[in-house]
Amino acid sequence: MSRTEFSERLIESFRWIHDRGAPQNGADRMGWLRDPVILAQIGAELCALFDASAPTVVLRPSASGYSLGALAALSAGAGFVGVEKTHRRLSDSDPWLTAVTPPDYRDRNLDMSIRARLITPTDRVLVVDDWADTGGQLTAMESLVRQAGAELIGAAVVVDGMSDRALRRTLGLRSILNVRELVD
Secondary structure, eight states: OOHHHHHHHHHHHOEEEOOTTOSSOEEEOHHHHHSHHHHHHHHHHHHHTTTTOOOSEEEEESBTBSHHHHHHHHHHTOEEEEEEESOOOTTOOSOEEEEEOOOOTTSOOOEEEEEGGGSOTTOEEEEEEEEESSSHHHHHHHHHHHHHTOEEEEEEEEEEOOOOHHHHHHHTEEEEEEGGGSOO
């Protein structure tokens, strides 16, 4: 399937959720993982955005599950590291790297954490997410990569909804779709 056909299939599988009295619409992205054709190809499509970069690790936040990151890592022949939000360490004695996001679309600051041993200074890291809106989570993940001393290849997302062009360039953000393509 061509990249254009794949993008069209993503658009067809997406819907906006409208709840009465809600101040904004919600994005229902679950259709992407329900479609076996998208599921089989989405990891490769995200990695293709950074074709010759050869990541050794793919990083993905736990927002709507880790599957997108695992699919991209499998496609790239790389390892996968899930980023935990607001991680409580209970009895975990492993050292952790933590970064705080700038305010997100809900005006929250989130702690994002990974076990320090999972990313090394020799790693080339590709950050993967389904949606970039404010870039806050991507910024925090970029900080985690820097703390680990690894190299950030860039950020590959399904939908780019960012308005901050400078931050998009700083993060090396590339996307399959732009939010403007997801008409309401």
